[in-house]
Structure formats: structure tokens, C-alpha cells
Amino acid sequence: xxxxxxxxxxxxxxxxxxxxxxxxxxxxxxxxxxxxxxxxxxxxxxxxxxxxxx
Numbered sequence: 027x028x029x030x031x032x033x034x035x036x037x038x039x040x041x042x043x044x045x046x047x048x049x050x051x052x053x054x055x056x057x058x059x060x061x062x063x064x065x066x067x068x069x070x071x072x073x074x075x076x077x078x079x080x
Contacts, residue, residue, distance in 0.1 A: 028075045039076070046072045 027036045037045075049069045059066065 028078070030075060031071075037075070042072060042076050046076070 027038060028042050029035065030037050046069060049065060049072060053065050053069075056063075
């Protein structure tokens with residue numbers, strides 16, 4: 027089960043996937059990518075959390 031690093035909360039895989047899909051749906055699909063984009067950062071952190079689950 028993935029753990030959200032900011033609160034140490036155990037998150038079900040389905041919850042993490044739903045959150046990732048929600049964040050991705052908020053993307054404005056800009057012409058150029060900016061590494062400081064908060065939407066991209068959030069999506070990356072959720073994806074990383076899912077990949078490092080125990």
C-alpha cells in the first residue's frame with residue numbers, strides 16, 4: 027500500500043490512481059513544459075509514491 031509522504035497516510039492503490047487521474051485532468055497542456063509546474067509536480071509525486079509502495 028503506498029504511503030503519502032506528507033502525512034504518512036497509507037493510501038489504497040485505487041485512491042492513488044484516482045488522485046493521479048484527477049491531477050492529470052487538471053493539466054492545461056501548455057505548449058512548453060515547466061519543471062516548476064505545481065500540477066506536474068503533484069502528478070510526479072503521486073506516481074513516485076505508487077512506484078515505491080512496499
